[in-house]
Amino acid sequence: MPMRFTLLIVLCCLTLPLTGFSQSPKGQEKKKAGERIFVDGIVHEIQINFLQCNAWDSLLMVKKMRDSLEIRRYLQGNVVVDGKHYYSCGVRMKGESSFDFYPGKKKSFKINFGKYVKKQRVDGLKTLNLNNAFRDPTYMREKIYLDFLREEGLPAPRCSYANVYLNGEHLGFYVLTEEINKGFLKRNFGNKDGAFFKGEPRATLKYLGENSLKYQEDYRNKSNLENPYPDLKDLIRTINQYSIDDGGKFSELDSIFNVEACLKIYAVTSLFMNVDAYNLLYPHNYYLYSNSSTKKLEWIPYDGNYAFCAFSKKFTLAEAQDLSVFYLYNGEEMPLVRYLLGFEKYRTFYSNYITHLLENKFTENQLVDRIDKLSIKIRKYVYQDNNKMYSNADFEQNLHSTIGDEEDPGAFIPGLKSFVHHRIKAVKKELKMNTEERN
Incomplete structure (x- = not known):
């Protein structure tokens, strides 16, 4: 074979894609960061x-x-x-x-x-x-x-x-x-370059004027933007300037804020009674991100160790279990909750979503099944933890029933299963739903 022809074949091979080596198989998506760390059961x-x-x-x-x-x-x-x-x-x-x-x-x-x-x-x-x-x-x-x-x-x-x-x-x-x-923003929203804030420690969303310096302490800038605060101030100005009595203008808030996702988060938070959250007792434990694709701010929750009302300085156990899903702790301090639950359009969406959850997913059968399966997976590790805050007996008891004085706010920790039972019953009664459990 002539040298020139041989060299041409080699060059052609080098320019062809190396299928199975340099490229992923067709249809196979790139591995998502954290897939191994956050796989269930490990x-x-x-x-x-x-x-x-x-x-x-x-x-x-x-x-x-x-x-x-x-x-x-x-x-x-x-x-x-x-x-x-x-x-x-x-x-x-x-x-x-x-x-x-x-x-x-x-x-x-x-x-x-x-x-x-x-x-x-x-x-x-x-x-x-x-x-x-x-x-x-x-x-x-x-x-x-x-x-x-x-x-x-x-x-x-x-x-x-x-x-x-x-x-x-x-x-x-x-x-x-x-x-x-x-990285979280990119995985969840497909972009990461918008204005990004962490709400702490008193991120009430009250209007403080147009000076961005007044917002820097409670809304920490987590982006690389030199002045990200215009987006935040637009949201805060909007929710504080509306008068519910005047009917408001839904389109203005909808155009700058993902209202439906926020209402869904508040609904789940209320059902689980995660009291350390903005729509219940404390104006922190959230992020706001200006989604570059939709041009809307997104509500991002975190910190769930107080779910199932693990701590409350305000409620007895009975009060916590029966708490209205439309509860408003302080409208002046939590103007976004006052705004969202004050308009019929948003209130209807919120209550319909809660009804959907109670009928299909936030059911006693499904939650008890989750609790039972998870307890089997982690029990031996809990028992081996000699530095834990509670005893092995407390672990077993709290799966089912309450620890502490039920009449003293802050002195009790509700049992997971008993809390689910009473919480579902109370919310269904409030929303005038059929109280029979569905599979």
Whole structure:
């Protein structure tokens, strides 16, 4: 064969696509970040290791600096996840009540795998949260709540579990949750470059005027935009300037805010009585993102360890179980709830969605089945956790019945199954629904 012809064949081969090597098989989607970490049924092992002997004191100092001086630092350490090593990761303690009132060394942590090694990721994720299940003897509240939101197509963090070790010491069994960051935005909305805010600690959505500086403390800018606040101020101005008595103008809010998704999130939050949320008792634990595709702000919830009313400074158990799904704690402090539930159009959509959930998904049979299956998966890990806040007996009891004084707000933790039973019955009565359980 002539040399020129041979060379031509080689060159042609080199220019052809290498099917099965350089390209994914036809129809096969690119692996989604976090698919392995957040797969159901797997309890991961996470080992955090520091070289310094006083690492614990350093972690406490970093937490104190963050809380008092707002200096956002991490401690550098190495992390092993399911046997795979990640070097020079950023580690810090996190949480408020879960830090201050959780006894012993089992604190909540945030691990930033790309803090010091820019492109380092675990299963495609830059950051993971390790939550210590504060005030949850069952370890299930956050997972059941977040899973339910996601199954409804709503933007919420994924959730799984991990056994966590610090310098060889078993800290305990943790709830592992997804970080809400730009990767989360891209996976949930298909874009990540819009205005992005974290609502904390008093993100009431009250109008404070046109000066953006007045919004910076309670609506932390999480985007790279130099001045993202016009979108936020448009929303806040709109919900505060409407008079319900005048009938309002629905189109204006609908054009800048994903109202239906927000109402669905509020509906799920109310059914689960996740009291540490904007539409119930506390104006925080949410993000707002300006979706570049729709040009609308999106409501993103997180933090579900208080679901099933694990803590409430205001309600007795009976009051919590019977609480109206149209409850408005303080209309002046929560103007978005006042606005959404004050107009018939939105109120009707909200109540119809709750009715749909009660008839099809938020049913006693289905929720009890979830609780039973999840308890089987995690029971041995709960029992092995010697640093947990509650006993093994508390774990077993709280699956079914309430722990603590039911008449003293804040002194009880409702049983998962008993709370579901009474909550469904109460809401169906309020909405004048048939109280018979459907399969």
